[in-house]
Amino acid sequence: MITTLIAAASLAAAAPAVRSSELAAGPLKGTLVQPIGKTAATVLILPGSGPTDRDGNNPLGVKANSYRLLAEGLAADGVASVRIDKRGLGGSKVAGDPNKVMVADYVADTRAWIAAARAATGARCVWLAGHSEGGLIALASAGEKDVCGLVLLTTGGRPLGQIIREQLRANPANAPVLPQAEAALASLEGGQRADVSAMHPALARGLFNPAVQDFLIDLMRQDPVQLLRGYRGPVLVVSGGRDLQVGKADAAALAAARPGVVAAEFANMNHVLKDAPADRAANLATYADPSLPLAARLAERIAAFVKAPRR
Template identity: 30%
Template structure:
């Protein structure tokens, strides 16, 4: 059973406009017997009001509540999302995924299911907040978090009223890897070498999926390192690769307000892979973001410490319109 522990309650005061001031509240929660930590942001609101509330889900890897993998990777994607949603009067909860934040303890089995259960527990923690309107629950997921958003939608109650799939993983994991490595080979190697490398990658993926030994002989070092990593994390990689996001998307109830974004400069999840996901959803709005990359920046921008692109913010604010204050 999920349990919620309020780690720190910051006093809210009335502003001259008779509104409760905005506040960030640190909380912890339990999933699979492990404690996780995060930040609830409650925007300014009228006393006694109940607010729409969004759970924010990050991309792959040990990503913290702000959307960072410190020290090298700090785009602050989730903290910026929280700020943007707060401007619309929507409260948010963002948390430290396993392997990040104040504790690095991992569950006994690290697979996609463990991360979804952690997200489910975070959702329950958000529902339990005193300011939350449980009838206006939202989930916003970036990259792999977009796929996680679909999985959470199938398992939590109450079901979310809205989902935002931001540059989401929309294919099986290793199909995306094959595409990405193929594009790298075509861009950086002579044609004959690129063809050889793509063939080796395809064979390695087939062997990995069949639970056969993976041979990296002949691969360029970068590709070989990828597959050594996959073998080392085989339980997680197989559990993720088993999921075809459009199949999950078909279970999103009609009437759920869904936003899907694709940036035309996103090389990790390009727009041409998105149609099956959008078609599987009942009434999703696809926002095509011209010149925007996977991290929601204009193409060619530095990854770290950049604002979210205005085109994305426009799409986000349009999606939140039914819940904005």
Template identity: 45%
Template structure:
């Protein structure tokens, strides 16, 4: 009787085991001409080319896995890469110059710029386009990475673009909104003055200590390059299929941003996910729970995120 039960169990489990793809996980590097960027490749084994997603992480020192020493360790992009691989979709995620293993390429953050990040994304894309293991190339950007993806896509030869929690407004508007009511009036006023000067392309070394984390002089060259960008305008220039994914419980980027991207690119598909926050988890709209989620690697990704993303990628031809 026991043997029969075991045999039935094997018959039931075997098809599930066979359905799981074999996935190669290995490092992948890019020689930029000014140093080597390091990344992680997940490649499902297949007898034909598979779609490949180039993941571009968000702002500040956010690494290839979506972790940030200032903003939490939650492995959001690593988990997303694993999800895609389990559905037969390859991915490459990488440390940007100046971040984690990319630190040697920009030991002085004064050398960083949006244009430099765009050029790196385009170089990664060209490397993947030349590899016969891959079919369609999808650029996926999270948060600020969504802007980099939209700017890089035309020259990268991307077949599609995905914006996840991407802003639909210039950054100065986002920063003003995030700081509003969270600083003493004098500091909020000074932050506004700094934003005005940086948006005009002017540096300002007189930064009060509480504002250094955002406006320190060494990061101002990057901010100047960022503040002259218009995410909605960049998204409007796309000529390939595009997907906009936005969580309704995101405390950093709002639904209005996603709707602004959709208005700029009416052909894009817009997906709003109830309960999803900025690190792609289902979390109550409560500040304490939100902050905790940024440092919780065990929380699963939002189910709707995976379903919509996989369906979109599989529809790209």
């Protein structure tokens, strides 16, 4: 029994000391995670597409807890983080209709979160860590005041329409509806809403739901490479070798956008920031498994980048 108690005490002593608390930016709500003691940097985690919450989960089958795990991993390395519910969702539900947002709205929200994070942590500036679509929002927000730099996590390096088209073509099950999807994408890329009246229900109620088409049009106007070329601060591009949604070409395009961009590829990491098997079905199964840890050394790599001394 004495040995057991000593072992337990040793484990408790080794565990990183962190504290977690609710944080608000006006009607927007999020979670602040801080190391106990000195905070070396502060990171704002910008979530991916759809109804993705502050933990990185959404009701469409993603329960990976990726952002919660990232926040805890960063705190263990002395880095504070704020992870957020997007306007109209979760704790930020009162902030507005989630289907009536544009990129400029998310940029305004990012601005508010930067101010809230600085006030809560005393940081001189805040790093923007955008995951997937959140990476595009980070790029669009890069010119805001008090941004230290960017961490782009499995972020597309091409306009969204090109990425969606590639994703649809990659799945043989989409073959019957691919002509309808291609036509809808062409309309949206041209700035026109797509007619869903004769569209397959899975497309009409899902990807091309009329409620989100204006936002899709706005997203498709954004060119991540051009946005990155216009930003001079430090940038880390993080990619996964087993990402089924964003390919190696996207990371390569971002890394080549301008000199000074740092790239880090994690060979076994997938889109939800977990180490995953090569098999497609097994890879997708990790999306619904919160018990799996974050990809090995991911949090440490990000923490090292944001803590590195710069002139």
